Amino acid sequence: MPASYSRRTVLRGIGTAVALPLLDVMSPTRLLSAASPSSGPPLRMGFFYVPNGMHMPDWTPSKEGFKFDLPPTLAKLADHQDEINVLSGLTLDGARAHGDGGGDHARSVAAFLTGAHPRKTNGADIQNGISVDQMTAKYVGDSTRFSSLELGLEASAQAGNCDSGYSCAYASNMSWRGPTNPMSKEIDPGALFDRLFAGQVVKETKQAKSVREKYRKSILDFVLEDANRLHKTLPAIDQRKLDEYLYSVRDVEKRIGGVERLRMTEDGVPDYPRPSGVPKELSKHCELMMDMVTLAYQTDSTRILSFMFTNAGSNRSYPEIGVSEGHHETSHHGKSEHKQANIAKINRFHIERFAYLLDRMKQTPEGNGSLLDNCMLVYGSGISDGDRHNHDNLPILLAGAAGGKIKTGRHIQYGKDTPLCNLYVWMMQQMGAKTDQFGDSNGSLGQLS
Structure with a gap:
């Protein structure tokens, strides 16, 4: 076995293959090939969208700079305060009406990653812009198996009237390959697991798939021999990383498989197809998907992804936290204390x-730090206050240090109407894109480095 391995190294077994996490022996300084110019772990970007705005009094910190007090909504991030920046003052002008009347929810998500003002139509003549994830994928997407991943918890639609004359394509997709090409989301953890781990390098044979489905064997069972062989050749730190990674894969696979009860034949063999893997509880569904996000980044299967918690204008209720009213209905609080308390719970x-x-x-250890250290993850909404439907001073959070390029742990206040797309220009530049303009940007966002 060689002393160092490529990032493309996989574990192989009967008709399938499983990607590996970034190990120390894959460090560019140890690789024999000089194919990669990187001097460390790869940089990843991600975009996480929540609909219907935010209860802003519980979101916005009272002080700027370091050591700001976490308001009630952000208190859930107390363990990560040193790894995030809260960015206030950013604006999404493309989501404003500009003479088109109602439809702020659809516009807010359609414009969130594009910066464009979508054409108001519920017909086939949709018109938006290319999104920042897809634009960046043009530069770095060929470095990974998936140039990007589009994920969420509610299915995408490509037609229909979803918001005051705006197509459902706008309301349920935030990633756009081109002005008329929305990218549908994957919402099934089981299907996503199969995309990430089944038949990665060589196509999984029908025989192997049949055996695995019949006896409910783990994908890892098919690559165990190769994994054990590799384990013996690794230094102690990489052995530990490999063990933790394989445990995570097995754990996620078990949780997906347990979503639906097995239907057994008399001889004890399952007789049902691959389970859908979508739990009924939203929290469990989301956590499975977040595990998939981690594994996708960890295996360098992709460096770019987008995630919609729910579609724009979603009126889903949240019985898990005692909110029986719909989210959209609650966001139109009209200063009702009861509704404001519920919207804060959902946030x-x-x-x-x-x-x-x-x-x-x-x-998840990686390089000299963690996987999070090598990411830049945007979390937020294209609407500020759901009752006002305003698109300025948006609730935007940036997590991760981007490989040391971001100075974290701050609340940064930007000037009035600073374009959200200025942030995207900065992020694209860090990913290696040679550009100084995107959407309605008027520069690259400052104060991050």
Whole structure:
């Protein structure tokens, strides 16, 4: 066995292959090939969208700079305060009406990653802009198996009238490959698991898939021999990383498989197809998807992804936290104390799920730090106050240090109507894109480095 391995090294087994996390022996300084110009772990970007705005009094810190007091919604991120920046004052002008009347929810998500003002239509003549994730994928997407991943908890739609004459394509997709090409989301953890781990390098054979489905064997069972062989050749620190990674994969696979009860034949063999993997409880569904996000980044399967907690204008209720009213209905609080309290509960529910992701990534060692250290993750909404439907002073949070390029742990206040797209220009530049303009940007966002 060689003393060092490529980032493309995989574990192989009967008709399938499983990607590996970034190990120390894959460090560019130890690789024999000089194919990669990187001097450390790869940089990743991600975008996490929540609908219907925010209860801003519980979101906005009272002080700027370091050591700011965490308001009630952000208190769920107390363990990560030194790894985030709260960015106030950013604006999404493309989500404003500009003479088109109602439809702020659809516009807010359609413009969130594009900076464009979508054409108001519920027909086939949709028109938006390319999104920042897809634009960046043009520069770095060929470095990974998936140029990008589009994920969420509610399915995408490509037609229909979803918001005051705006197509459902706008309301349920935030990633756009081009002005007329929304990218549908994957919402099934089981299907996503299969995309990440089943038949990665060589196509999984029908025989192997049949055996695995018949006896409910783990994908890892098929690569165990190769994993044990590799384990013996690694230094102690990489042996530990490999063990932790394989445990995580097995754990996620078990949780997906346990979503639906097995239907057994008389001889004890399952007789049902691959389970859908979508738990009924939103919290469990979301946490499984966040585990997938971690694994996708950890294996360098992709460096770019987007995630919609729910679609724009979602009126989902949240019985898990005692909110029986719909989210959209509650966001139109009309200064009702009861509704404002409920919208704040929903906001905290979402941020807690994001905190779960940050926990997982922080606990995943990579290079001289953690997986989170090598990411820049945007969390927020294209609407500020759901009752006012305003698109200025948005609730935007940036997590991760981008490989040391971001000075974290601050609340940064930007000037009035600073374009959100200025942030995207800065992020694209860190990813290696040679650009100084995106959407309605008027520069690259300052104060981050």
